[in-house]
Amino acid sequence: MGAIVVICRLAAALLLAGGLAACASIPPGAGSSPADPLEVYNRHMFDFNDRLDRAVLKPVAQAYEAALPEPLRNCINNAFRNLGEPVNAINNLLQFKPSDAMVDVSRFFWNSSAGLLGCFDLAASAGAPRNNEDFGQTLGVWGFGAGPYFVLPLLGPSSIRDAVGRLFDFLDTDPLWYMNEIRARNVLVGVRLIDTRASLLPAEKVLERAALDKYQFVRDGYLQLRRNLVYDGNPPRLLDPEDDADDAPPQRRQGSAGPARDQPPAPPAR
């Protein structure tokens, strides 16, 4: 129920703010990339999110960073991420990794108690670093491809698969969602958003320098990153024909008599 109210409010806020989004620049050929058929919509939404961020969220996050000392911000960040452990555990189970799920559960109990409600990540210091799982990854493990890249209103980069996954995580496994005290819950959700945004500030500076086209840079980074997560850091290498572009100067064509360059190498003799 609560979810529906929030979604309605978000939709209303979006309509109100819609005027902000009028003028994303859409390059020619947008939407021709196989990974991003929704590029025209995505660029508008990316631009909208960016404007909203610069107008509201980023200044708030900067003020938050300036106001609170670093140890306190670290504590808050750890505490919120500790609340994400049930999500990790459930998804590790769904991905048939019970031992990882056990680690998540013991991290949760250890950090919630001795780590003072998650303020300190004692489990990581003890050699059990945090896993990063969510239902989008679980769907990936089950064989669902990412589908088209999809920029969500307010929430940013995603894909069709990951958007479905987020909805599941949000409705079913986000612990804040189970709080009865609505006002306190809303405050916590707000602080969590600011905390997350503040933790992005340093990386954002780098993005500003690195990207020729911020939209593409974030998109391609997001897609690679998610693929890596689905494979738990060990994805098979993408074979790209351009990887074989010859080192030598352009016009060195061999006659067609020899073996074609694209032919796979012969398997080694056993």
Next chain:
Amino acid sequence: MSYRDLLASLALAALIGAALPGPVACAQGSASAALSAPDVLVKTMSEDVLASIRKDPSLQSGDISRLNALVDEKVLPYVNFEKMTRLAVGRGWRDATAEQRQALTREFRTLLVRTYAGAVSSAKDYQVQMRPFRAEPAETDVLVRTQAVPSRGDPIQLDYRLEKTSAGWKIYDVNVLGVWLVENYRSTFNSEVSRGGIDGLIKSLVERNKAPEGKTS
């Protein structure tokens, strides 16, 4: 969780941090590192770069000319910037003239150095740990896996691709959190080339490199 994911993709910060760490201070060390096994090369290089950064405040503050000197002197021997650029440019590379190729490599390198300058101040808080390395002796293209462990927070996956050349092993691609540098620039470069040709891409890179810090076009 998407904000955390965004963080990660933004943490390309570290990505370039990984691309450019410079190697040893003493020339003897660097010469032998280039000829040693790929994992040893990466380890030596990472540790030495971090050591250089830790003891040089002007590097930590992101002084571009100092950083360039560091790259020239200590990173260049281990990185094949030309191959890195060629792979990122993709099929457009075949049609590029020698001058265009030089310009692309130069400007791409400048872009990476400038990006690294923005991240270098946080690099000193990391330790690099090697992860298990397996390769057949005959292999000429290998993956070396490491992770950067911060004083606080989650370790960051940091992998390198190296190719064996007549001058020893050379890094030609690097990834942070699974995001490969070459792959991440490829589609942007492709769009630039299809819009304005090779010269259009060069022009965009030059403009990007001239832009004041922190401003996007």
